[in-house]
Every structure is written in C-alpha cells, then in structure tokens.
Amino acid sequence: MNPSIPKSGSVQASQAKQPAATRIKLPEDRFDSRLKRTGFNLLPPLLTFVLIFVLWEALIWLLDIKLVILPAPSGIFGELFGEFSFYLPHIWLTFYEAVLGFMLGMAAALLLGVLMSQSRLLERALLPVAVMANVTPIVAIAPLFIIWFGFGALPKVLISAICAFFPMLINSITGFRAIDDNNHEYLKSLHASRFEIFLKLRLPNSLPFILSAARTCMSMSVIGAVVGEMSGASKGLGNVIMVSSNYMQMERTFAAIFLLAIMGIGLTSLVRLAERKLLHWHSAE
Structure with a gap:
C-alpha cells in the first residue's frame, strides 16, 4: 500500500509547529x-x-x-558646525597621513615579524633596535623628520608609521610562534615545507594577535600624524590645534580635538569590524 502524500496545508502546519530555535531566519x-x-x-x-x-x-x-580656560560644549559645537568647511581639508589631510602611516608601519612590522619569528638570531640582533626606537619620545624625533623630509605629508606619514610599528611587531612575533606543537609535528610528518607550515598554521594562528594589535596601532597612527603636524605643517588638525591655542581660540582648539577623537573612534571601529569578519571562527569573537 502506497504511503499517503501529505497535503501542502499539513506541511505548513507542521512547519508552524516547529520550535522557534529551529526555524530558518529570514533576511x-x-x-x-x-x-x-x-x-x-x-x-x-x-x-x-x-x-x-x-x-x-x-x-x-x-x-x-571663562572661555579662555574652558569653552562650553554649545560653543564648541557651534564653532564646529558653523565653520565645518574650514575643517574639511584639515580632516582629510590628517586622515590620509594616519591611514597611510598605519598601513606602512603595519606592513614593515609584519615583514620583520615573519623574519624574526623564523630566526632567534635575527630577533636578538634587531629587537633591541626596535625597542630603542619605541622608547625614544616621538616629540623628539618629529622635528628631525621635518628637517630631513620637509614640511609635506611624508614626514607625518613616517612618524605615524613609527608609532604603529612596535605594537604590531611584538604581537606578530608572538602570534607566529604561538602554535600548537601537535599540529606543527603533524604537518612536519606530512613533509610540509616551512612556507606551507607558515601559510597553513602560523598565519591563521597569528590573526587574533595581529588584528588585536591593529586596533592599538590605528589610534597610535593618529597620534603620530598629529605630533608631526604640530612639529611643522601648514595644514592638518594638529596644526589647527597648535595655531588656535597660540591665539587663545579655545572653541576652535576643542573642536579640532573633538574631530580627532571622532576620527580615532571611527578608524578603530573599522578595524574592529574587520576583526569580527575575519575572526568569526575564533572563540573570543
């Protein structure tokens, strides 16, 4: 005897009776x-x-x-929205210097991190130099970069890259080396090359370390760009802060500081979003 085929109405009824946890989520x-x-x-x-x-x-x-001591938020936002066209070129320049410096510093740190993670001798030789560059106050280096490379965007990008370099270097070395020994031995038993081990094991394992450092490096790159602009520039939010504070234009000074805070929060949030997308498999996400 052939089994009876359920009618469409009974199928819909049975789907409706399914628990909410098992239902397919619609867009x-x-x-x-x-x-x-x-x-x-x-x-x-x-x-x-x-x-x-x-x-x-x-x-x-x-x-x-008094206004010269601390302006009110209403005055700051009035200055910001009333003169927003004045701030636009400064916002763009600081944004450009910070993002380019972040990318440059991150690329250099990752390249050096790969080499140092594969060679203890190279790490012992180069890491003290990186530490020395990191502990040297950036405000002491910035005027030298202005003298060497001029008043354009290049010295600000380099200063920004230096600020982003060291945290990324340390985290990348740690991430490339923090691998499971059993997985490492398993790949070696399959006669995997060092490049294959790096690509299949070390690189995926290092992503949580690298992307976590990227959030810190992004904010540091903004700080580096501002320090460079304060050392010598005709544009940029750092220059606006320096000039306006010298002329006691406190509302303009605080408006530029507020824009820098928004820029830092926005850029860090973008890195955090990329981290969530790339690390959807990670237990911490």
Whole structure:
C-alpha cells in the first residue's frame, strides 16, 4: 500500500509547529536582529557622552568659567558646525597621513615579524633596535623628520608609521610562534615545507594577535600624524590645534580635538569590524 502524500496545508502546519530555535531566519529577521544589536552597542556610549556634555555645560554656567580656560560644549559645537568647511581639508589631510602611516608601519612590522619569528638570531640582533626606537619620545624625533623630509605629508606619514610599528611587531612575533606543537609535528610528518607550515598554521594562528594589535596601532597612527603636524605643517588638525591655542581660540582648539577623537573612534571601529569578519571562527569573537 502506497504511503499517503501529505497535503501542502499539513506541511505548513507542521512547519508552524516547529520550535522557534529551529526555524530558518529570514533576511528580514537577520536585519532586525543586527539593527537591535547595533542599537544596543551604540546606545550606552551615546548616553554617556550626552551626560558628560550636559554636566560640562552646567559646570561652565554654574562656576562662570571663562572661555579662555574652558569653552562650553554649545560653543564648541557651534564653532564646529558653523565653520565645518574650514575643517574639511584639515580632516582629510590628517586622515590620509594616519591611514597611510598605519598601513606602512603595519606592513614593515609584519615583514620583520615573519623574519624574526623564523630566526632567534635575527630577533636578538634587531629587537633591541626596535625597542630603542619605541622608547625614544616621538616629540623628539618629529622635528628631525621635518628637517630631513620637509614640511609635506611624508614626514607625518613616517612618524605615524613609527608609532604603529612596535605594537604590531611584538604581537606578530608572538602570534607566529604561538602554535600548537601537535599540529606543527603533524604537518612536519606530512613533509610540509616551512612556507606551507607558515601559510597553513602560523598565519591563521597569528590573526587574533595581529588584528588585536591593529586596533592599538590605528589610534597610535593618529597620534603620530598629529605630533608631526604640530612639529611643522601648514595644514592638518594638529596644526589647527597648535595655531588656535597660540591665539587663545579655545572653541576652535576643542573642536579640532573633538574631530580627532571622532576620527580615532571611527578608524578603530573599522578595524574592529574587520576583526569580527575575519575572526568569526575564533572563540573570543
């Protein structure tokens, strides 16, 4: 006797009776959940900033603090939105110097990290030089770079790259070496070459270390670009801060500082987003 074929209505009814955890999520459901998650992540810091600005404004009004000492948030935002066209070329230049310096410093650190992770002798020879460059105050190096490379973007990019270099170097060496010995021995038993071991084992294992360092390096690259602009430049947010503070234009000074903070948060958030996409397999994500 042939088994009876269930009608379409009974199939729909059986699907409706399935637990919610086993149902297939529609694109609309995924979008709603992603939107809720984004709102949940953004709401606390936004409320915190609003509270800080409200208390700041109230403190200025209650204590009658002079503008040359501390401007009110209302004056800062009025300056920022009223003269935003003035800030645009400075924002772009600082952004360009920071991002290019970050990429240059990251590339140099990864290249050197690969070589030093494969050779203890090379690490012992070069790591003290890297440490010396890292502990030397960047404000002492920046004027020399201005003298050597001029007042253009090049010295700022190089200073930014130096700031991003050392954290990436240390994390890359650690990541390339922090591998599972059993996996390493297994690949060696298959007669895998050093390049194949690096590609299949060391590189994937190092990604959490590298991307975690990238967040720190991105913020450091912004700091490096600003230090370079303060040492000698005609444009850039660092130059705006230096010139406006010399002329006691405190609202403009704080507006430029606020833009730098937004730039740093935005760039770091982009790195964090890339980390989430690339490390979806990692247990910490």
